[in-house]
Amino acid sequence: MDTVINDSFELSRKINDCLEGIQIPNQDSHLFSTLFHNIVVEYQRSIAVLTKEALYGSACCLVRPLFESYVKGLWFYKCATENDFLMLRKDKFKKIFNDLVKDIENIENLGLIKAKERYWRNLNSLTHTGTAQLARRIYNNEIRNAYSNDFMVQTLKFSNMYALLSCGELAEISSSESCQKQFSTICSEMWAKFK
Numbered sequence: 001m002d003t004v005i006n007d008s009f010e011l012s013r014k015i016n017d018c019l020e021g022i023q024i025p026n027q028d029s030h031l032f033s034t035l036f037h038n039i040v041v042e043y044q045r046s047i048a049v050l051t052k053e054a055l056y057g058s059a060c061c062l063v064r065p066l067f068e069s070y071v072k073g074l075w076f077y078k079c080a081t082e083n084d085f086l087m088l089r090k091d092k093f094k095k096i097f098n099d100l101v102k103d104i105e106n107i108e109n110l111g112l113i114k115a116k117e118r119y120w121r122n123l124n125s126l127t128h129t130g131t132a133q134l135a136r137r138i139y140n141n142e143i144r145n146a147y148s149n150d151f152m153v154q155t156l157k158f159s160n161m162y163a164l165l166s167c168g169e170l171a172e173i174s175s176s177e178s179c180q181k182q183f184s185t186i187c188s189e190m191w192a193k194f195k
Contacts, residue, residue: 001051001149001152001153001156004153004156004157005048005051005052005156007156007160007193008044008045008047008048008051008156008159008160009045009048011044011160011163011164011186011190012041012044012045012048012163014182014186014189015041015044015163015164015167015186016041017182018167018171018179018182018183018186019041019167019170019171019179022170022171022174022176022179023174023176024173024174025173025175028076028080028082028085029076029077029080029085030077030173032073032076032077032080032085032088033073033074033076033077033169033173034073034170034173035073036069036070036072036073036076037069037070037073037166037167037169037170037173038166038170039065039066039069040066040069040070040073040162040163040165040166041163041166041167043062043065043066043069043159043163044066044159044160044162044163045163046059046062047059047062047063047066047155047156047159048156048159050062051152051155051156054145056136056145056147056152057126057133057136057137057145057147059152059155060126060127060132060133060136060147060155061126061127061133062159063123063126063127063155063158063159064120064123064124064126064127065127066159066162066163067115067119067123067158067162068097069166070162070165070166071097071100071101071104071112072100073166073169074104074110074112074169075095075100075103075104076088077169077173078103078104078107078108079100079103079104079107097116098116101113101116119158136151160190164186164187164190167183167186168183168187171183
């Protein structure tokens with residue numbers, strides 16, 4: 001697991017270097033999307049920090065909001081109306097998450113419906129102290145961390161993937177050729193590691 005933790009920190013550093021100094025157009029669709037994707041990048045690093053410190057439950061709690069922030073970043077860039085931005089500014093945006101996913105998939109097939117169907121229930125359970133979280137706190141009749149290395153490696157890889165995707169979205173939103181080239185390089189390096 002140490003290798004994946006180190007890879008997660010390295011990815012975080014590369015993403016932050018890539019995004020440093022980008023300029024975002026002054027439009028709500030760009031601004032709010034950027035904010036959501038920025039949260040994904042921060043949560044990815046937080047998950048790595050918490051995992052390194054063996055605070056696995058706390059790390060797992062962030063995976064759902066990371067995924068949700070990625071989806072919202074896409075939705076506010078591709079689908080939102082002026083009224084949606086107004087409601088978000090008033091903290092009254094109430095669109096159902098499943099509808100966000102469907103709206104995005106109607107525009108572009110990104111596999112979000114499949115990801116949501118596969119992971120959403122477990123992500124909610126981890127975030128809201130459900131069975132997925134509670135069951136990983138008992139080991140041989142003792143109350144202690146019982147998160148397997150495999151589970152935490154998959155958690156790190158999931159967060160890394162969505163942080164990388166958010167980096168790509170930010171490179172696109174910014175229209176920065178330098179950022180887009182750096183993003184392409186990061187993707188090539190990551191692909192080489194996972195071959």
